[in-house]
Amino acid sequence: MSNTSLDSDPPASPLLPLETYRIKSLPPNAYYIPSFLTPQESTTLLLQISNHPWTSLTHRRLQPHPAPLTPSGHLLTTKSLPEYLVSPIIDRILSLSFTSPCSSSVESGSDKNGNGIFTNSPHSRPNHVLINEYPPGTGISPHEDGAAYFPVVCTVSLGAHIILQVTPKRKDTIDDNSNREEEENNPPKIYKIFQEPNSLLITTDEMYTEHLHGIEAVEVDEGLTDKTVANWELLGDETKIRILEGGGRVRREEVRISLTYRDVLKVKDAGKVFGGRVLGRR
Ligand SMILES: O=C(O)CCC(=O)C(=O)O
Numbered sequence: 001m002s003n004t005s006l007d008s009d010p011p012a013s014p015l016l017p018l019e020t021y022r023i024k025s026l027p028p029n030a031y032y033i034p035s036f037l038t039p040q041e042s043t044t045l046l047l048q049i050s051n052h053p054w055t056s057l058t059h060r061r062l063q064p065h066p067a068p069l070t071p072s073g074h075l076l077t078t079k080s081l082p083e084y085l086v087s088p089i090i091d092r093i094l095s096l097s098f099t100s101p102c103s104s105s106v107e108s109g110s111d112k113n114g115n116g117i118f119t120n121s122p123h124s125r126p127n128h129v130l131i132n133e134y135p136p137g138t139g140i141s142p143h144e145d146g147a148a149y150f151p152v153v154c155t156v157s158l159g160a161h162i163i164l165q166v167t168p169k170r171k172d173t174i175d176d177n178s179n180r181e182e183e184e185n186n187p188p189k190i191y192k193i194f195q196e197p198n199s200l201l202i203t204t205d206e207m208y209t210e211h212l213h214g215i216e217a218v219e220v221d222e223g224l225t226d227k228t229v230a231n232w233e234l235l236g237d238e239t240k241i242r243i244l245e246g247g248g249r250v251r252r253e254e255v256r257i258s259l260t261y262r263d264v265l266k267v268k269d270a271g272k273v274f275g276g277r278v279l280g281r282r
């Protein structure tokens, strides 16, 4: 007789309405969900990821699923996302709701067309996942994700913690000396978001369109306090204790892997692209 309680780890905590996870100290809008995946789910996912080929960049590696975007920002493929990237992550993302408790629909995704984070996106769900691998001491330069995507990014972190730095985009001040002076006197605010392993970070709206994000290429993150970490209140107790005991310094001891879920606006079915002519819209 099988006893599932013996061979599975405890289920992920029921998801609460999105508002519960809002990072209140940030411009609108960002949400941070600790323990979005269970340790067992994260181990299984890491194993699946390791079975697929990586594209190597200078300091890090990545996997675009189901395919890389074309230079013009199109998703051109006949494939859809593999099942291990859909369940449980997309099901759970779609079950997150702005209005009602969503614990009963966590696995079925039954709330997906209600009042969720992808309700107004063209495909009503993420259709692309970029997996990035960061060995300790590596990062990603400040950038914006741009117009190829619906402005919602859902990032799952695995392996090790990382600090995402978010900063308002500079206004165009090239010929404006007074603005330049003002910016020199008031350096732009840098927000730090501490991403624990197995967490989900959602950024959207002004956070997506008016800010740059990046990760410093360091082995030790420093200056972390309840004042400098934007999502301090949403962190687990163990993490807070680790930061406090380290005097605001935390070493990145392991490789961190992120899965970035987005809805690419323009999708073309590679099977319908013929002689350079697109016969189907999606
Ligand atoms: O790894 C991350 O958390 C950020 C990745 C990122 O910014 C991107 O893929 O555009």
Ligand SMILES: [Fe+2]
Residues within 6 Å of the ligand: 143, 144, 145, 213
């Ligand atoms: Fe990005």
